Amino acid sequence: MKTPALTTKSRLAPALWLLLLCCSAGTVQAQGQLRTIHQERSLYRNILVTEDGSRRCMRFTVAELDGQNQSCRFLKDHDKLVFPYAKMVLTSLLVQDHPKRILIVGLGGGTLVHTYSTLFPQANIIIAEIDVAVVKVAHTYFDFTATNKISVAEEDGRLYVKRAGLRGEKFDLVILDAFNGDYIPEHLMTAEFFEEVKKLLGDSGMVVANTFSGSRLYSAESQTYAKVFGKFFNIRMNTSGNRIIVATPQALPDAATLKQRAAALGDRLAGFDVSLDEMLQYIHADTDWDTKERIITDQYSPVNQLNN
Numbered sequence: 001m002k003t004p005a006l007t008t009k010s011r012l013a014p015a016l017w018l019l020l021l022c023c024s025a026g027t028v029q030a031q032g033q034l035r036t037i038h039q040e041r042s043l044y045r046n047i048l049v050t051e052d053g054s055r056r057c058m059r060f061t062v063a064e065l066d067g068q069n070q071s072c073r074f075l076k077d078h079d080k081l082v083f084p085y086a087k088m089v090l091t092s093l094l095v096q097d098h099p100k101r102i103l104i105v106g107l108g109g110g111t112l113v114h115t116y117s118t119l120f121p122q123a124n125i126i127i128a129e130i131d132v133a134v135v136k137v138a139h140t141y142f143d144f145t146a147t148n149k150i151s152v153a154e155e156d157g158r159l160y161v162k163r164a165g166l167r168g169e170k171f172d173l174v175i176l177d178a179f180n181g182d183y184i185p186e187h188l189m190t191a192e193f194f195e196e197v198k199k200l201l202g203d204s205g206m207v208v209a210n211t212f213s214g215s216r217l218y219s220a221e222s223q224t225y226a227k228v229f230g231k232f233f234n235i236r237m238n239t240s241g242n243r244i245i246v247a248t249p250q251a252l253p254d255a256a257t258l259k260q261r262a263a264a265l266g267d268r269l270a271g272f273d274v275s276l277d278e279m280l281q282y283i284h285a286d287t288d289w290d291t292k293e294r295i296i297t298d299q300y301s302p303v304n305q306l307n308n
Contacts, residue, residue, distance in 0.1 A: 038141060042133030045180070049141045051075070055082060058109045058137065060179070070179060071109030073142060079118065080273045085210055085242035086111055087274045088235045089175065091283055092208045092246050094261045094276060095233070095253060099123055099172035103164070103200065105157035105188065106178035107134055110144035115272060116173075117150055125150045128160035158187050158196070165199045174200055176209040184211060186303040189221065190296050194228040198249070206248035213243040217303065219293035226287075227295050235282050252285055 037056075038049035045060045050069075057072040072082040081087050089112060100123055102116055107129040117125055129135055132154050138144035146152055153160050157178050164171075174197055178188055187193060197207050207229070211221060213236045225232055229247035236243045253261070262276035269276060294300060 038137065040133060040137075042131050044131045044133075047133055047137055049137060056109075056141065058134075058142070071111050071138075071142070073109060073111060078114065078143070079271045081111070081115070083111075083242075084237050084240035085244065086115065087272070088237065088240070088242065088244040088279065088282070089208055089210065090115070090269060090272070090274050091233075091235050091244065091276060091279045092173070092206060093265055093269075094258050094283075095246055095248055095250075096172065096204055096206055097261070097265060101169075101171045102126070102173045102175070103128065103161075103171045104175045104177060105161070106176070107138055107144070107152070108177065108179075109142040110138045111142075112175060112177060113144065113150060119268065121149070123149065126160075127152045128157040129154060130156045157185075158193055161193070161196050161200065165196055169200060170202045170205065171200050172202060172205050174205070174207045176207065183215070183303055186296075186301040187298070189217075189224070189303065190298050190301055191224050191228055192298045194224065198228060201249055204248070204250055206246060206250075209245040209247075211243055211245060213241055217296070219289035219291075220296050220302070222287075222289040223291065223293050224295040231285050233283055233285055234288070235279070237282050255280075258283065 034050055034052045036048055036050050038047075040047050048059045048061070050057050050059065054076075055072045055074055057069040059069045061068065074080050074082060099116070099120060102120075102123055102125045104112055104116075104125065104127045107113070107127050110127075113125060113127060116123065127150070129152055135144075135152055135154060157176075161174075176184075176188065176197070178185055194207075201207065209225070212218070215221075222234075225245055225247055229249075231252060232245055232247035233252060234243060234245060258280060259277075262280055265276055296302075
């Protein structure tokens with residue numbers, strides 16, 4: 001999913017905003033060395049694959065100065081995670097660290113698929129990806145490969161979730177990481193959709209959503225998750241415009257339990273350049289949004305307000 005340019009709920013001085021933007025994980029470094037190695041127009045979006053000498057990235061735009069990448073990997077170390085948001089996703093292991101069935105909505109370059117399949121080689125992973133072209137690009141340029149444990153459903157994520165629920169399927173982990181070029185598709189942000197996702201979770205299952213930390217929909221999104229899932233973990237870092245939401249039917253672990261689990265998982269995540277001990281400071285379950293904000297529904301989904 002896109003790592004956005006950093007924004008805040010208040011205006012930043014131009015110089016400070018530029019400094020933060022340049023430090024964002026999604027910003028292309030060394031633009032003078034950037035080259036496009038693939039470009040195509042799919043049914044849904046423009047897809048570019050670029051390299052800058054150390055990284056290969058996928059983006060859903062043709063604007064060279066946009067600097068917003070959906071997926072990146074280091075050319076020499078495919079395990080090491082580039083984006084802070086991907087590292088934040090792994091904090092979900094502090095809640096549940098033994099997923100056997102995983103659903104990922106949105107493929108991108110397959111970074112999360114690679115990470116979870118490496119950590120849990122026996123897990124069955126299903127990816128719902130609407131854009132066939134993204135699957136082909138991920139295969140050609142990011143070494144994504146379907147196996148007997150990893151499969152792709154080339155269909156809309158909501159449609160897949162709905163059908164999986166009707167089939168009575170259960171997942172230990174559902175990761176929502178879909179992006180359409182401007183924001184999360186609006187039909188993947190509503191209370192009705194989250195209810196459908198909730199039906200897929202077992203007693204110890206959880207949903208992990210990659211969304212945004214400074215958008216105008218922050219309160220509405222938060223209210224919607226709280227309406228469906230109750231109390232959830234919010235993970236936010238100052239160096240990223242993303243935030244990660246971790247919600248589960250089970251009770252959230254307390255601070256002492258999180259610290260204990262972070263210490264136990266340290267060695268397993270070292271190769272991904274992730275320190276859960278360091279991540280602990282970014283995890284909270286506080287209500288930091290306007291609780292009077294209206295929840296997002298199929299009848300009320302004001303995603304277009306983001307661009308106003």
